[in-house]
Amino acid sequence: MNTTRLIIVAVGGQGNLLASRVLGEAALLSDIPVRMSEIHGMAQRGGVVESSIVFGDARSTVISDGEADVLIGFEPSETLRALNKCNLNTVVITNLAKLPSFTVTTGKSVYPDLDVLQELIRNKTAKLIAFDAASLAIKAGNVLSVNMVLLGALIQTHTVPLSAENVKEAIIKRTREAFVESNLKAFDLGFSAAQGLG
């Protein structure tokens, strides 16, 4: 079986690890070999959280520079920062809702322009799917479901060997009961949003 390498980057608190966990469970349900690795040194203190997920026949859980097949960024400047993981064939999915770092909010550095950012990513990869996942999360009824919105978009692109049914089943199994409904709705909204983009 071919391998698919997916990287998810996010800011601590955005639910990256839960998203990875859901994909892992979905792979388990679909009998697809999966291994993941996460780096979250000081995530709770505002740092970057990076997970790599490798589907298919490989033993490594780490993804080298230039070797991601798919990159999902939960925050646009983090997506840009992770561009070194991509190549000309990489599909990139990014949230466009900014979470400016403290240096930006206090006027000590400048946040990259979003149009420029998208143009740069588009030119250096195969495809960019960019949309405001935060507003869809709010529409789904839970501002914290950005992660599920982006999973929906991921599954729509058919870039990973998982079906919407299996991912939804994993969402039901792995996310807190009180949030299952809004999570599923967020997933669907993300799925629809990705249609016709990129």
Add this chain to the structure above:
Amino acid sequence: MHKLLTEHSGLKMLLLGNEAIARGAVEAGVAVGTTYPGTPSSEISTNFFQMSRESDLYFEYSTNEKVALEVAAATANSGLRSMCVMKHVGMNVAADVFMTLAYIGVKGGLVIVTADDPYMFSSQNEQDNRYYSKFSGLPMVEPSSVQEAKDMVAYAFDISEKLQQPVIFRTTTRINHSTADVVLGEIKAPQTSGDISKDPFNQVPVPAVARNLHARLLKKLETAEKMSENSKYNFIMGNGVWGIICNGVSYNYVSDAAKDLNIEHRVKIFRMGFSYPMPRATIKQFLKECEKVLVVEEGEPFMEETVKMLAQEEKLTLPILGKSEKYFSRLYEFDPALVRQSMATCFDVAYTPAKVPDLSDIPEIPDRPPNLCAGCSHRATFYAVKKASEGMDTICPTDIGCYTLGFLPPLAMGDFLICMGASAGVSCGFSIKTNKKVISFIGDSTFFHSGIPGLINAVYNNHNFTMVILDNGTTAMTGHQPNPGVDMKELDIDGYGRVSIEEIVRAVGVSHVTVIRPYRVKKSIHAVKEALNFKGVSVVISKEMCTLYAKGLKKARGKPFFVSDKCKGHKNCINELACPAFYIENQRVNIDPVMCSGCSVCAQICPEHAILPIRDT
């Protein structure tokens, strides 16, 4: 029921490496678990702690790694399977125990988990703890996958009991923090009581006894090497003449690379899982069958040195390559592309690396450095000390914990750091001849861990400095584990004692002791000033619960604050506190009400009194 206590043998479950290790211990019938928490090992203990509350497993957070291993050494010598868990640098603290415990040995199995951290994702050094096995003479195993992380625990216990020796179980971050599906095995019920069989001439290593015990240790190592020769975890794959010797996660990169480079038929891969003592006879035979050998190991040339020595013994002249500028560095961690490239270079195979996009036109991306949380009590303490010491020439040694981040501007409180507890000892040293005011910072858990002896030294040798103990009521950095100062009843857990930091400090003879509540800014500055002016050893205990921990315990704080129209834009709040709840919009300072914990420190320092609590509408 805790998911790791699931009886269902054969079930496939998605597990984090650390969960797999904890499950492996349960399957092996572990009776006792001890630890001092440290990333990347912490989740093993978190799971032990949870499981101990609903099973026969005994688990404790010990005050430090040395004590943790002493506890486990005794339970193992009472015949109980015991596991002691720590991060790599914890082994330095526990070294005094295991270097001699190696002579004494164990009766029940003892597995010591050391979680190494190549690249130092969350550590102060990247020491390679494989040398500890060679140094102590204790056998070592190293898993390459999450499944092995579980399976090899029971194996390590078996080796330990056969040899009557502790076994070192060495992982790296990429094992601890990897997740994969794991097939569960059967759970073995733990033994619930044990006893020492007294044998002082083997268990009290006075010199005459120790001389015999050292000889016995070397004999045991011979037996261990035979086990290593026959271990299923030391295996050889492939029949080629290009040899590769690897261990841990490097094995994953090597086997993927052999496939990617299409050289599986040409290589012969020796995976070392029982990696000390190394199976010397098998390695010699392996070398004889190879034309060239590449040793792939993160960290130090631990295996490479032995392999080269064995080649010399056999008068073999084949090239043995490993650590060099051309192939592998002793620095940081490996990744698949690096290993693929080095294998291609070594064996002269065509390889085109993936094309990394040209990033030269990417604008500067603002950094996202870790920061103390909004409302963190450490920020308030650092601010008070900074204000109290204005105009003084200071040296501020700091210690290991969240508060280490206080070294970053604008707080800039932290000039020197070595290891857990060292702030106390180095403060003694800095105060001797520098003629500067020494102010040291240490957290509550670190104080219990190893700060106390340094403080006693300060009192005894009459040093002159101020120790600020940042008591936030938890071991925050590693995920809010309890420590001896924590009120366990807050967690609804009975059966624990509680140790008062203030009583300890007074008991060791510190004559100037103050307790401050750091959110009361003026009072705190005043109290710190008095402590700084005291000649001799003074201690300030700054007590305020970790704001994240308080949130978790649902301990409501004050209302969030907002910046009113009175603001004249001095920006003292942002420039001096750097609390992440602040943001600037249209040149105006604002506070994110979701992030603000209502600590009120910024409101107290605002020259215009412009920062006010949000009132109910």
